[in-house]
Amino acid sequence: MARNKIALIGAGQIGGTLAHLAGLKELGDIILFDIVEGTPQGKALDIAESSPVDGFDAKLSGVNSYAGIEGADVVIVTAGVPRKPGMSRDDLLGTNLKVMEQVGAGIAKYAPNAFVICITNPLDAMVWALQKTSGLPANKVVGMAGVLDSSRFSHFLAEEFNVSIKDVSTFVLGGHGDTMVPLVRYSTVAGIPLPDLVKMGWTTKDRLDQIVQRTRDGGAEIVGLLKTGSAFYAPAASAIQMAEAYLKDQKRVLPCAAQLNGEYSVDNLYVGVPVVIGANGVERIVEIELDSGEQAMLDKSIESVRGLVEACQKLAPNLGA
Numbered sequence: 549m550a551r552n553k554i555a556l557i558g559a560g561q562i563g564g565t566l567a568h569l570a571g572l573k574e575l576g577d578i579i580l581f582d583i584v585e586g587t588p589q590g591k592a593l594d595i596a597e598s599s600p601v602d603g604f605d606a607k608l609s610g611v612n613s614y615a616g617i618e619g620a621d622v623v624i625v626t627a628g629v630p631r632k633p634g635m636s637r638d639d640l641l642g643t644n645l646k647v648m649e650q651v652g653a654g655i656a657k658y659a660p661n662a663f664v665i666c667i668t669n670p671l672d673a674m675v676w677a678l679q680k681t682s683g684l685p686a687n688k689v690v691g692m693a694g695v696l697d698s699s700r701f702s703h704f705l706a707e708e709f710n711v712s713i714k715d716v717s718t719f720v721l722g723g724h725g726d727t728m729v730p731l732v733r734y735s736t737v738a739g740i741p742l743p744d745l746v747k748m749g750w751t752t753k754d755r756l757d758q759i760v761q762r763t764r765d766g767g768a769e770i771v772g773l774l775k776t777g778s779a780f781y782a783p784a785a786s787a788i789q790m791a792e793a794y795l796k797d798q799k800r801v802l803p804c805a806a807q808l809n810g811e812y813s814v815d816n817l818y819v820g821v822p823v824v825i826g827a828n829g830v831e832r833i834v835e836i837e838l839d840s841g842e843q844a845m846l847d848k849s850i851e852s853v854r855g856l857v858e859a860c861q862k863l864a865p866n867l868g869a
């Protein structure tokens with residue numbers, strides 16, 4: 549059987565890390581695409597030259613033409629610009645929306661059957677735009693954010709409790725911004741919900757609130773430290789988990805930005821919710837029961853995503869509703 553083909557649109561910090569991880573995991577042959585000449589070619593060759601050391605079989609190549617992504621099974625999009633200190637993700641909207649128009653056209657022409665994972669920020673608006681510009685069915689176009697935000701939340705909790713990361717399970721819903729909703733009640737250590745761990749004296753409500761806030765600010769914390777760009781190792785690992793779930797039909801339940809059509813009382817908007825990812829892309833949207841406080845936080849987050857999509861519609865009325 550021929551190997552899967554994985555196309556990475558954008559060969560910057562995340563794109564290069566995605567290529568390396570996809571190679572190490574032998575997910576398929578890898579094409580890096582970028583508008584900058586030499587960058588995708590150089591990264592592809594560098595990673596290919598590491599394959600004898602790590603012993604993985606994957607063909608890697610770099611291209612500057614969309615024809616190179618022809619027939620891709622998975623497309624992961626990081627094309628665009630990242631933020632710098634002092635900026636919010638939303639400041640990237642105008643620049644990255646134009647990039648999504650080009651990328652969507654390239655995918656529509658050369659990889660219309662692919663499972664597309666968008667990473668470019670502001671995530672929920674960019675994945676909305678990418679679905680419109682590519683015209684692919686909504687179950688084949690998802691955004692990566694919830695896996696990353698949950699991974700950050702889990703990491704902070706494992707550190708707080710001094711337990712293995714393997715025993716921590718968390719869910720973060722909503723838009724990928726300041727209003728994201730880390731779901732404390734549905735997050736557990738070895739199956740024990742966080743509120744019970746507070747009762748058991750493992751931590752305090754105040755400490756938990758601080759960890760929730762650190763999760764919300766997780767992206768900005770890295771931007772503040774790096775100064776030249778944003779996080780890339782954990783974002784790449786998160787998108788690879790989603791790609792693997794699709795390619796191996798794993799039916800993983802992962803928080804992703806998915807198009808809602810009535811679920812959570814939302815229509816035609818991409819918002820982070822738990823979904824099942826398998827061979828048919830987004831196979832199911834999981835509607836969790838929320839209490840009034842959680843629902844209020846999710847509503848606020850949805851409104852913020854709606855505002856960003858409206859800004860996109862003003863800038864590019866051709867994208868439609």
Ligand SMILES: NC(=O)C1=CN([C@@H]2O[C@H](COP(=O)(O)OP(=O)(O)OC[C@H]3O[C@@H](n4cnc5c(N)ncnc54)[C@H](O)[C@@H]3O)[C@@H](O)[C@H]2O)C=CC1
Pocket residue numbers: 557558559560561562563581582583584587626627628629630631640644647650666667668669670671692693696724777778779780783
């Ligand atoms: N969804 C999430 O959770 C996260 C999203 N991000 C976002 O991912 C994006 C990429 O981040 P990095 O890889 O760190 O940035 P980067 O600047 O290292 O890489 C972006 C690449 O896109 C390329 N590019 C720019 N315009 C293009 C176009 N029209 N067509 C094709 N390629 C184009 C650039 O040449 C560059 O190589 C940013 O928008 C960032 O904000 C970053 C981290 C997490």
Ligand SMILES: O=C([O-])CC(=O)C(=O)O
Pocket residue numbers: 630631637669696724766767768770771778779783
């Ligand atoms: O914060 C940023 O700009 C990049 C990002 O989305 C993240 O790391 O969560």
